[in-house]
Amino acid sequence: MVYSYFPGCTLKNKASDLDLYARKSAEVLGITMEEIEEWQCCGGVYPLGANETAPKLASVRALVAAKEKGQDLLTLCSACHHVLKRVNNDMAENENIRTKANNYMQLEVPYAGETKVVHYLEMLRDVVGFDQLKAKVVNPLKGTKIAAYYGCLLLRPSKVLGFDNPENPKIMEDFIKAIGAEPVIYPYRNECCGGYMAMENKELAKKKSSTVLQSAKENGAECVITACPLCMYNLKVNGGVDDLPVYYFTELLAQALGVK
Amino acid sequence: MEKNEKELAQLIQEISGLNPKKCMKCGKCSGACPAFHEMEYHPHQFVDMVDRGDVNRLLESKSIWMCLTCFACVERCPRDVKPANFIEAARLALIRQQGCNHLKDEAVPPLLDEEMPQQAIVSAYRKFKK
Numbered sequence: 419m420v421y422s423y424f425p426g427c428t429l430k431n432k433a434s435d436l437d438l439y440a441r442k443s444a445e446v447l448g449i450t451m452e453e454i455e456e457w458q459c460c461g462g463v464y465p466l467g468a469n470e471t472a473p474k475l476a477s478v479r480a481l482v483a484a485k486e487k488g489q490d491l492l493t494l495c496s497a498c499h500h501v502l503k504r505v506n507n508d509m510a511e512n513e514n515i516r517t518k519a520n521n522y523m524q525l526e527v528p529y530a531g532e533t534k535v536v537h538y539l540e541m542l543r544d545v546v547g548f549d550q551l552k553a554k555v556v557n558p559l560k561g562t563k564i565a566a567y568y569g570c571l572l573l574r575p576s577k578v579l580g581f582d583n584p585e586n587p588k589i590m591e592d593f594i595k596a597i598g599a600e601p602v603i604y605p606y607r608n609e610c611c612g613g614y615m616a617m618e619n620k621e622l623a624k625k626k627s628s629t630v631l632q633s634a635k636e637n638g639a640e641c642v643i644t645a646c647p648l649c650m651y652n653l654k655v656n657g658g659v660d661d662l663p664v665y666y667f668t669e670l671l672a673q674a675l676g677v678k
Numbered sequence: 679m680e681k682n683e684k685e686l687a688q689l690i691q692e693i694s695g696l697n698p699k700k701c702m703k704c705g706k707c708s709g710a711c712p713a714f715h716e717m718e719y720h721p722h723q724f725v726d727m728v729d730r731g732d733v734n735r736l737l738e739s740k741s742i743w744m745c746l747t748c749f750a751c752v753e754r755c756p757r758d759v760k761p762a763n764f765i766e767a768a769r770l771a772l773i774r775q776q777g778c779n780h781l782k783d784e785a786v787p788p789l790l791d792e793e794m795p796q797q798a799i800v801s802a803y804r805k806f807k808k
Contacts, residue, residue, distance in 0.1 A: 427800065428795045428797040431796050433797075461804050462801035462804055463747065463804045463805060466762065466763045466767070467694070467695075467767060468693065468695020469692075469693065473804065497801070570746075570747075570748040570749055570750070574749035574750065574752065576753060584753050609750075610712045610748035612746065613748065613801070614747075614801035614802045617789045617794065617798050618789065618802055618806060619744070626712060647796075647797050648795055648798050648801070651794060651795050654793070655791070655794075
């Protein structure tokens, strides 16, 4: 399977591990990731104002690029996934945004949300299959107790994201089982880490991220996995629990597949 | 020209594109909010204040800058009111005015550290300034 791939700005910088190990693992799994040419930053957050079209155009360009190649659009960063998926939904369902974006972009064929936006974890679940993934694991992480941290952006609002059950998700736990480890269920796995407050209100980010990590630790986790560079930062820098390492899920995937 | 309070409330509604009258005041949004304890006014009150045109004290309050945009309120609202969108609309009503950015460029450098991801900076810029 060949995907158009939207890495996003953070994966080219601070979160290069999230990108690197995803690419290495994809090779083993028979997945080709074709990076979109000249992609632009998604903006990090989905614009909630009803009359905001301009901040959505970068996402529309990426969606159109994938459509022109006839490919689904693969994402890794939770924030990019959230923004691209919701803008795509606007292009399909919001006539006002669709008209304004198309008028601005002057495409030969107007875009109306045809591209399918797929997160790497969804690709593992729905295209590769966790059973098939398990069969390809050469280095199972036997007995390791891993806490999946979902955060907000992959799950909510579930009507648009359609990622998993927003209150009791299991895709990351199924992933953990597929790589031979043991998932730890804890109450704060889908609560906010403090997100973008990391910059402007560090105290609030510290409160939120330490609650998440302490909850994971109390429930027996030996490490935590995430798909989001900002969650990674908050948990590592603001989480205040030093002996609980946080990894990108792709790093453990690459380890299990023997390509790290 | 300065807007009076009713006009400001109207503006916030327009920016949100949503109807605050759908709210049935169940408070689930505030119960779900991870920033509840940081706020003087809480998500269900935001919606109500916009509905009643009582927005001056809301716009002056630090509460509107505490929202983490985690969408817990949006997810759990039984009436699809989308409280987070009203909070963002209130922010936009402020920061779209000249000189009213919540985050000033010159305040940014001391807030950065070596490990901070680009995503944090881009997001804060989108959320706090125009």
